[in-house]
Amino acid sequence: MQWYEYFLKRVLLFIPIMWGVSIFVFLIVHLVPGSPAVTMLGAQATPELVEEIERELGLHRPMPVQYVEWLAGVLQGDLGTSYSNRRPVASVLAERFWVSLQLVLMTFPVAFVFAIPLGIAAAMKKHSKVDYASMGIGVIGVSIPTFFSAVLLMTVFAVWLGWLPVSGYVSPREDLLESIRHMILPVTSMALVAIAVMMRMMRSSMLDTVGEEYIRFLKAKGMSRRTIMLGHALKNSFIPVITIMGLQFGYMLSGAVVIEEIFAIPGLGRTILQAVLQRDYPLVQGSVLLIALWFAVVNLVTDLAVAYLDPRIMEGDS
């Protein structure tokens, strides 16, 4: 199979899934018991207002018709109007998305730089102090709730020591240095989980690989330990880690919900939470759709990276 064939096959696979996602997102509003309009308005619900909202959402027409019209709008970039902001959902999301992207793009390299060398070191020196320390960090890292580590970091470094701002967001275009200062704590809290997950995977994948027969054969044919570990074991054990890294990259948006809420960062995560709390359904739908798309694109890139490194995938037996 050629590169472009694999790429095409992989892209085509997303169309039915994204279609399913769109049905699910559409149904969110229609799963609401009773009228979504009443739920949205809460105590302010007057028959006139309910009527108006229902008309705006097109709730009086048959569901398939509603779906097709909604989907047609989505495909043209029309995600409806946010009730809490009184603005088009698409423009709200466009603004917030970059903030979250900045957070994720800053977190990921930090996580990578710590996780991968630690995982390798732990695997190469099994049962050493490095190994036990990294396993300990790993278990705690996957077991500590993000909101707890974020609150602890904020308390120590912002409240007590006063080294860093407690919360808030500054755009890098306004003031790069301040922007980074504001990002240090959120990035650190978010990186903890990713470090733990990626490091554990790196370690166990490396240990699996080192037990393979081809490692013994490499040794038997006189390859140095360095060549075996860095030239062969690392490349092989990195393949499953890439998949996990891709998932983490996607999952970071759910970490962003918590982090953005705690540090008052106006990103996508905070937007979806506010939308849920305020029952701003068009905004919920739009942000969920955007996150699914983000997840899908990250998965696509991950799969392509894996296919690039693992010659077995291209043969089509995946």
Place this chain on the structure above:
Amino acid sequence: MSTETDTQTDIEIDEPGPFHEFYEAFSENRIAVFGLGLLAFLIIITLLADFIAPYSATAQNYDAVLEGPSMDHPMGTDELGRDIFSRVLFGYRIIFSITVGGVMMAFTMGTLLGLAAGYYGGWLDEFLMRGVDVLMSFPSLILALALIAAIGPSRWGIALVLGIAYTPIFARVARSESVSLSNEAFIRSLEVRGVSTPRILIAHMFPNVLGPLIVTVTLQLAFGILTTATLSFLGVGVQPPSPSLGLMLADGKDIIGRAWWMSLFPGVAIMLPVIAFNTIGDGLRDTFDPKQVRN
């Protein structure tokens, strides 16, 4: 020592039962055994909460507002004078019941769907698994938020949301086991003998896929506790005045400078069962997958 007995002993040593073997391998993993001990401890204090807790979870006491840890209040009190220790104990009840309920629901639905998909194959498999793909194209917290947006925040609502969000994971694990299993001779022979399909799925295939599923259950319990606590922390989970570990931390975080105990104890309390489930899950996985243990 006679020749006869020597040989006899050898046979017994050489061929221990599968459970014995499993027990040996698992008990060698000291971290996992620690996790199991920790879990047992947490289960006991949760079950005995009525006897252990010095106060009710909701009793307010305006004479003891924001008091630090003391003999009367081992973990201090909150801004309404409620005893944090008692609230943690009753909070465990709530978080455990939600998580266990949600994971069991996902386990039941996911396993059945996965077994059926793998066993029947064809369009049913295709349809179910594409549905699974759809649900798995969201991070589970986002999926949970989307569902909560629809059904509203409530205690059993969260369990339902966890159940839906985790079903695909169990379905995938069960399906991959089921595909290989349904080609095995003993399953084919049951079909020939006319055993009904539900019976084959539940009585014969289910017990055989239990091993990998138990690992998944354990790890999802860890994950579920984190998600439940997170949802409560964000204000879309368990609603006040019920004691919720996540919400307690949310209440405490703004006054952490004055009353650190309000945040620290609930935070640590959330971590303990998660650590327990994670270490047990890791141990089980290593035991079921001996490739790693060999080293």
Place this chain on the structure above:
Amino acid sequence: MARLSVTDLSVTYRTGDGDLTAVDRVTFDIQDNEIFGIVGESGCGKSTLGDSFLQLLDENGSISGGSIVYDGMDLAAMTDRELADEVRGNKISMIFQDPNASLDPVYTVGQQLVETITKHLDMNKKAARERAIELLDDVGIPDPEDRIDNYPHSFSGGQLQRIVIAIALSCEPGLLIADEPTTGLDVSIQAQILDLLEELAESHETSIVMITHDLGVVAEICDRVGVMYAGNMVEIAPIQQLFDAPRHPYTQALLDSIPERHGMKEDLTVIPGHPPDLRQPPTGCRYNPRCDQVCGMECETGDVPPTYDVEGTDVMCYLYDEGVNEAYEGPTNIVAEPGGDD
């Protein structure tokens, strides 16, 4: 001339329940251009013995005594580094049971051949690649110029074992250790691989140690055979002599357990009883609990038997000791005496 001399070699594993001596004071030689078979049931120590030559033992195992002399060097005394630079893949190569798992899946077979050649021989990549193509041709891979750039997963198991052999022989080693090289393959392919090994051993003047549980393999290509039981090399004999006149009761039982002696393709069938737990080996001869020819007190309570030379067969059994068995009349002289107690 002896190409490899193994003297009193012991290998010990540290386990949770105490030390386990998997190979116990084994002595034998391998001659130039000889194919020497090592047979035995699983767990008899034959693979451990094979792994010990190049110190490829698992982490908890180590050589606890004796020497392995090749070309004037004692391999047992060398460091990992020295072995990697001077011996492994260069003077002595080793191949394993599962060809599907023996090659790194993310590199082409050419890359894996070239890295071996450039490590040991003074060749640039281009020359090494040409040599690699020749080697693939020699082991019978069709279209080697094209296939050299393919990844391992696009070859069949038999082809992979051919490639593994090509890698192992790429630097003209004097000795090839083959640990069950045909066990993972189809029966029809097994014979082809054995033929290939035999042919290459001759043309490259390489001696082979063939470790196997399959007496059929032994019968097909070996010149001499060593039979292992519970860490001891209980009998060493030229191939025809072993099949015609097995001396050790264990060897006799092994051969008896095969329905038809010649042209056999059967695996060893089970002899009643189990091999002993080597953490607590029985006193006397280790085979005594299963032996049907126990001949005196020495068998059950003495030391491990010494090795007797019986008409060209080396055998570790008290049956051939004049003092123990008066009835025996053949020529008997002790050639090696294992020292000390168990």
